[in-house]
Amino acid sequence: MTTGPSDRTTVVVVGAGPSGAVMSHTLATAGIDVVCLEQGDWLNPSDYAANHRMWELVARTHWGLEPNDRRNLADYPLEVSQTDLPPSMYAAVGGSTIHFGGLWPRLVPSDLRVRTVDGIADDWPISYDDLLPFYNETDQFLGIAGLDGDPAYPDGQEFPQPPHPLGKAGRRAAEGLNKLGWHWWYGANSIPTHKHGDLAACVRWGTCVQGCPEGAKASFDLAYWPAAIRAGAQLRTGARVSRIMTGPDGKASGVRYIDQGGREVDLAADHVVLCANGVGTARLLLMSELANSSGLVGRNLMLHPNSMVLGYYDDDLESWRGPLGAAISSMQFYETDLERGFYRGIKMHASTAPGLINNGVEPHRSLGFDELWGPKFHDVVRDSRNAILWACNIDDLPEESNRVVLDPSRTDSSGLPAAKIEYRFSENTLKIREFALARMIEAHEASGAKKVLPIADMPGEPGHLLGTARMGLDPARSVVDPMGRAHDVPNLRIADGSIFVTGGSANPTTTIVALALRIARDLTEEIEGIPA
Template sequence: MNSSLNPGGVNKLTETTRTPSSKADVCIIGAGPAGALVAHSLSQRGHSVILLEAGKSFESTDRPERMERFLRPGGERRSVWDVDEERDAFSSSGRERYTLNTKRVKGVGGSTLHWGGRVERFPEKDFEMETRYGVASDWPLSYDDLEPYYALAERELGVAGTDDNPVTPRHEEPYPMEPFPPSYSDELFVEACEKLGIETHSVPNARNSRGYDGRSSCVGYGTCSPVCPSGAKYSADVHVEKAQDEGARLIDQAAVRRLEYDSSANRVTAALYQTPEGDLYRQEARQFVLAAGAVENARLLLLSRSDAFPNGLANSSGAVGRYFMEHPYVGVIGRLAQSTGQHRIGFGTTESYQFYEPEGPPPGSFKLEFENEAGPKVLDIALQQRGTLADLSNVLADPSRSTLAEPLKNNQPVIWGDELLDSVRDHYGNYFGISAEIEPLPDPNNRVTLNDDQTDAFGDPVPDVSWSPGSYSKRTAERAFDVIEEIVDTLDATVEAVERVSFWDGAGHSSGTTRMGTDPSESVVNPNLRTHDVENLYVSGASTFVTIGATQPTLTIAATALRLAEHLDSEVL
């Protein structure tokens, strides 16, 4: 192992020297879940690893302050993890405005710093869309290929759950921790589902239902997304630190601007990165792994164009950036004439895959989720002094909006004291939400390109995301609305009000753009995630996914990353 990759006497999280290491076995770009797991797995096996991350290292002791930043009047999600609008600049040219910077975090841990923590496996059907339904394409991997890596991922992340989902195939091993019990509001909806013959089950969560892996059990802050102050919810900085303990070196605030390519050897020779001081460095390595997310993976390949690859590195197929996928969300919010216990916990505990395997689409798959954090918080109501569904849906339509950005409507008088307390009681505690995660289909016209008319802080073209859900997703959404409204109509409670809401710009599950396949003319990477065109360049993460069903992608990101690490260790390094 190359000892220069972990200089003695330098604090792991606060290293200030950002000069490159001597040539490493592997250079990984991106310190989210994919990059972190590959880094830990390889460094644990004795390989020298360098990890380059565009964002900061965030000290775990700062998380309570970040939670307070979010909770303060006017607090915004983007401010919690220090979005840099110049560094993180982007554009959106699709029919749906894609709000990229509300969906990602650039920093050590990546988007697991602000994610919700649901970690279902992809059901078998998601790998076989062309075979089963004649749409999209099959994965070159099967569920059986990934099953042992799913189990390993559940152990590495720490998943609380039980094998009660009838759609997810066999689990060879039990979950590491017991599941969280259903919430108070879940019980209201489960009863209605039972009357309709809709089967519900627990939610596997990457958060500790008891102490696990040196982290505490969940203590109920309720601000899981965007920040868990206790560390009970998994975030990928856990595995970055473990990788550093094994000898890997992390360089944060190292924005990789392009990959240098030697056409005579058909290899990447270096990653060119820039530091906050403006210094430009070259990091050499034997192998390179892109793990910066679907948007930035595609962008970096496109930025690395050369005479050999005029349309972008590893892009002889023209597929780099194409087949961008995202999960639309639809659902209802409403109020009951009884308590729902809103905001008592900040994560889901019950869901349903009843409608996940249709006989033949459209409509496609959707998953029902019962929300424990629906409706406004006490602070929002107290400061706005209004609580109508119309006002609430405006806030829900743009979660990044400050709830204090609009003035009081209709010249409402300012109220204080007991009158304010009564108003809060009238508008808090009885909201509910049921949502559905909607399956998209890969479409080559949904894509990430370079916007040459707009540049970022380094003078490079920003990524442009062109995204439209399409008729398949919209027909699926209409079916989901019908089912959700049936559940609401069956509730053993008085429904005071209900309203449809739609999040067409997606949940933050950006996928596709470097899809895997066996045909180099139609895909970017092979089943082992090596690019077809370049011998020593691999891609990890959801950008390699062929389809994404209606399930959160993070556990599959983790499983494919662990499979990649095993391949690199046994076949390449």
């Protein structure tokens, strides 16, 4: 491998997903030199699977959710023989938001105080109120569509755009919860209802996970990176970081990366910020043998197991209409109730279910040929148009045995160690999952479903990679401080989902970007010499 040129910047950010985009934009807006390194590349929205007639088939190739199936050049392999869930992620500008559905819930105050509230796990060293202004600011920037006043949250939510219409499926799901007396609220989605900045207005294609042909979904290649580059951030794609370099003083001195030509390039920097997700950040720290005096780098991996129940109805519900995020959400079973037999709970959401293969053929593949094809295929098509998807995130409590390690034999295309995932469902998780499936079936029955199809593990999930470099005040029990600063390396920060202490059961990207903005502001003040 040949050696390339060396250069210097004030801050180098590793990873161009949501947290890397927010970090780079914030620093550049303040006039700070920042270079972001991304091992993937820009994607052309016109190439998304959703632009093709056979989009559901195209989505199973190089647009697939799991890197081991997709095997794009930018991907690194995952060793998944010892995990109950193979993680999903996407290496590209925008990261895994290329594939996310756009659900945009926040954590609730108790998620950050689980030790205080429930006597288990650990409290975060920050509170919901610490995050509130950053939640609101990122929501405004992204044009989040939602409805203020959800009683499941404290006062202070300020959505800049009105919620999406419930549609026939959303109304039917809400009617069912009304019969049960359960909480529900309009879903918050990072898909604007009206044109917002570089984002178009949603026209309800319903293919959000396979890419939005309209350019409406706030994947961060569209929602943040154009503004970051206009502000002066430099983005280098095809740059696979292999090591965080350090100087004689033990501080980070920059990073070494491998460019698309296979050359090693040293990029010197005054500050290094990792935004490579809960697997990638742990992998890079382990490869660099840094910030691990606690022994917790890679440990406490939380994957947010997701379950779903498809319900099929006799009425025309126009299930092909989007958006695919959440028509409604329910926090009825979010908090701990020990009479249920477990700690913490679930966040449920109902959405449309577009796709003949996804919601017609695939769920019924266990049927015999005569029940699925021939004259019966008309019933499958009808079902796929008249379905509601109830899905849930399960609060995945941290356990040190669930972890990311370096695989001793498998490598990526650059010869760097693959990430090995060691993850098993806890007894608590399995109890929550059983409870969640029963509640979602109950919701469908209350709405009048003619049949239901429970799916314990949602295909292509989880994309929520949390906890492997947790924050805290005690260096013996955490990797970074409340501002993402590594206890062992003061000019190394982490600003992605790996710093979560507990996972909650709300989709985490909302909180990831709020944390990234908070950390970016603190780093800006440090560089500018503003006293803490």
